[in-house]
Amino acid sequence: MNNKTLNTLLRGLVLAMGLGASLGASAADPLKVGFVYVGPVGDHGWTYQHELGRRELVEHFGDKVKTSFVENVAEGADAERVIRNMAKDGYDLVFTTSFGFMNPTAKVAKQFPKVTFEHATGYKQDKNLGTYLSRSYEGRYVGGYLAAKMTRSHKIGYIASFPIPEVIRDINSIQLALNKYDPQAELKVMWVNTWFDPGKEADAANALIDQGVDVLFQHTDSPAPIQAAERRGVYAVGYASDMQHFGPKTVLTSIVNDWGPHYIKSTQAVMDGTWKPQDFWGGLAEETVVLPLNQDVLPADVQAEASRIIADIRSGVFHPFTGPIKDQSGKERFAAGVKASNADLASMDYYVEGLKADLPK
Structure with a gap:
C-alpha cells in the first residue's frame, strides 16, 4: 500500500468516526472563564458587583465564552483548592476577587502556566498573573x-x-x-x-x-x-x-464598582492572544x-x-493624595505638590494626620 492510499484511508476513517467534525469544532470552543467570590452573589455589595460584571461579560460575548463562579470561598486553603480545581478543569481565564486570595492565586498560577489569572486588589504578578482594583x-x-x-x-x-x-x-x-x-x-x-x-x-x-x-x-x-x-x-x-x-x-x-468593562477587555485580550500581566487601577476616569x-x-x-x-x-486636575500630607506622628509622607504613586498607595500602612484612632497591627 503506497502513502497516498494510506492517507486516503486514514481520512476516511476520521470522517467515519465523526472526528473531523469534533476537531473542527475545537477551534471554535468557547473560552472558559471562572470567577472565585469571597461572599455570596446576593450580598448586594462587593461580590454582587463582580457577579454583575460576569453577567455583562456573558451578554457581551454570548456563546464565545462559558463562565462559572464559586461563591462564599474562604480565604486561605479553601481558596487554593477552588482555584486549582478551575485550572485543572480546563479554564482559560480565572478571576479571583478578594485580597486574601492573593497568595493562593500566585501559587496556582505557577503550577498552571498556560492558564491566565487575574487577582483583585493584590500586588503579586507573574507571567500569567495580573492584578486589578478600583481607585x-x-x-x-x-x-x-x-x-x-x-x-x-x-x-x-x-x-x-x-x-x-x-x-x-x-x-x-x-x-x-x-x-x-x-x-x-x-x-x-x-x-x-x-x-x-x-x-x-x-x-x-x-x-x-x-x-x-x-x-x-x-x-x-x-x-x-x-x-x-x-x-x-x-x-x-x-x-x-x-x-x-x-x-x-x-x-x-x-x-x-463597575467591573464589567475590565472583564470584557481582559477576556478579549486572552482570546486575541495579546494579554499581558498588568496592574490595572480603575477610578472615576475609567468609570470603574x-x-x-x-x-x-x-x-x-x-x-x-x-x-x-x-x-x-x-x-486629573486633583488627586486626593497630594502633599503636603503628614501621618499621625507628624512625619511628612508627601511634600507639597507631590502626588502619591500607585506603589505608595498599594503599600499604605499608616494613618494620616487628624485620625485619632489606633491602627491595628
Whole structure:
C-alpha cells in the first residue's frame, strides 16, 4: 500500500468516526472563564458587583465564552483548592476577587502556566498573573466632603473589614477630606474583621451611632449598616453597589464598582492572544468607580461642589493624595505638590494626620 492510499484511508476513517467534525469544532470552543467570590452573589455589595460584571461579560460575548463562579470561598486553603480545581478543569481565564486570595492565586498560577489569572486588589504578578482594583479612595474623598457638609455632630463612623492597604487608604482619603472641609470632625473607626457578616456589620453600625456618629461609612459588603442608619435617622455612604434603595433617606452616595468593562477587555485580550500581566487601577476616569448622588437628600450647592470635585479627579486636575500630607506622628509622607504613586498607595500602612484612632497591627 503506497502513502497516498494510506492517507486516503486514514481520512476516511476520521470522517467515519465523526472526528473531523469534533476537531473542527475545537477551534471554535468557547473560552472558559471562572470567577472565585469571597461572599455570596446576593450580598448586594462587593461580590454582587463582580457577579454583575460576569453577567455583562456573558451578554457581551454570548456563546464565545462559558463562565462559572464559586461563591462564599474562604480565604486561605479553601481558596487554593477552588482555584486549582478551575485550572485543572480546563479554564482559560480565572478571576479571583478578594485580597486574601492573593497568595493562593500566585501559587496556582505557577503550577498552571498556560492558564491566565487575574487577582483583585493584590500586588503579586507573574507571567500569567495580573492584578486589578478600583481607585475607591477617589470616591471616599468625595464621600468625606459630603460627610463634612451633612454632619451635625461632627462625628463620622467607618466600619472597617481588615487593616490592609486598600482599607487604610480609603480611611485616610476620608480623613483628608475632613481635614479640609470640617477640621473639627472626628472619624471613628471600628474593625469587624470580616468582609460579610450582616449581624456584625449591623452591631458595629449601631455601636457607632450610639457614640454620636451621624454619617456612616463601611468597607464591608452587606447593606446592614445602611439599613441600621435608615432606621435610626443618620446618613450613610454605600459601598461597592448603589445602596440607595436600602436607605432612600439615608444614603448620600455610594462608591459603586463597575467591573464589567475590565472583564470584557481582559477576556478579549486572552482570546486575541495579546494579554499581558498588568496592574490595572480603575477610578472615576475609567468609570470603574461611579458615584450616584442622592438628589433627594443633598442640597443643590453640596451636589454642585461634589460634582466639581468628581470632575477634577476624573480629569486629573486633583488627586486626593497630594502633599503636603503628614501621618499621625507628624512625619511628612508627601511634600507639597507631590502626588502619591500607585506603589505608595498599594503599600499604605499608616494613618494620616487628624485620625485619632489606633491602627491595628
